[in-house]
Amino acid sequence: MSNGKPTPAELDLSDVEWVVSSHSGGGGDCVKIGVKDGFALVGDTKNPDRPPHVFTPSEARAWLQGAKAGEFDFLLDLE
Numbered sequence: 388m389s390n391g392k393p394t395p396a397e398l399d400l401s402d403v404e405w406v407v408s409s410h411s412g413g414g415g416d417c418v419k420i421g422v423k424d425g426f427a428l429v430g431d432t433k434n435p436d437r438p439p440h441v442f443t444p445s446e447a448r449a450w451l452q453g454a455k456a457g458e459f460d461f462l463l464d465l466e
Contacts, residue, residue: 395438398423407432 403421411417417432421439427447430439442450453459 392426392441392443393424395428395441398426398428398441400428400439403428405430 400421400423403423405419405421407417407419415433419430419432419439421428421430425444427442427444428439429442431437
């Protein structure tokens with residue numbers, strides 16, 4: 388465990404219930420979100436063998452609040 392959170396290798400990810408956005412269109416270009424042992428996980432559906440990023444509850448909360456406030460809307464202009 389580093390920085391107060393486990394590495395992906397330290398977590399059993401076999402029973403994580405992943406969620407993808409309904410706005411993804413099902414084209415396989417999705418970011419998946421899950422929770423394990425109180426930590427937020429963010430993974431890439433195109434690369435299921437890559438370990439997900441692990442975030443503490445406060446990190447996940449700060450990002451989500453920023454997203455809801457529009458702080459990352461510039462990403463909507465990416466092509």
